[in-house]
Amino acid sequence: EEILFAVAQTLVPPFLSGLDLLEEMIQKNCFSTGNENFDRFIGGGIFTGELTEIVGKQATGKTQICLSTALHAVHDYPSCFVYYIDTAGGFSPIRLSQIFGSIGNKPPIGRRNEASVGIENALSRIYCCCSHDVFDLYQILEKLNISLKE
Numbered sequence: 001e002e003i004l005f006a007v008a009q010t011l012v013p014p015f016l017s018g019l020d021l022l023e024e025m026i027q028k029n030c031f032s033t034g035n036e037n038f039d040r041f042i043g044g045g046i047f048t049g050e051l052t053e054i055v056g057k058q059a060t061g062k063t064q065i066c067l068s069t070a071l072h073a074v075h076d077y078p079s080c081f082v083y084y085i086d087t088a089g090g091f092s093p094i095r096l097s098q099i100f101g102s103i104g105n106k107p108p109i110g111r112r113n114e115a116s117v118g119i120e121n122a123l124s125r126i127y128c129c130c131s132h133d134v135f136d137l138y139q140i141l142e143k144l145n146i147s148l149k150e
Contacts, residue, residue: 054066086131
């Protein structure tokens with residue numbers, strides 16, 4: 001019974017007050033998806049330190065949003081790394097290169113005087129892993145959690 005309680009404590013996130021959640025939110029960075037309307041719709045963009053799942057019908061732009069967000073993150077924040085978990089087989093470095101062509105000449109957000117990063121640099125900071133089912137996904141997330149803590 002004690003072992004089950006200990007396991008449950010590690011699996012169930014703790015309750016946090018509204019103030020705790022506000023302070024946590026203030027400390028997070030928010031990355032643009034590259035689509036201002038979508039950013040506004042989801043509250044400003046994609047927040048760091050969170051797992052974000054994009055769902056919808058086939059051919060509605062889910063992969064495009066994910067690729068664009070990954071690229072904007074590494075473009076706008078030169079020390080940023082992206083861990084992209086591909087559950088649909090849509091990750092494409094060629095498509096990333098095409099998207100980069102549309103944003104590559106823009107100066108990074110908040111860094112108007114710095115030169116933009118090159119596509120090679122951007123791609124070297126986007127790591128992709130494929131997940132074929134929920135069991136793969138859990139294993140990937142656990143490995144990622146351990147790696148990020150180190």
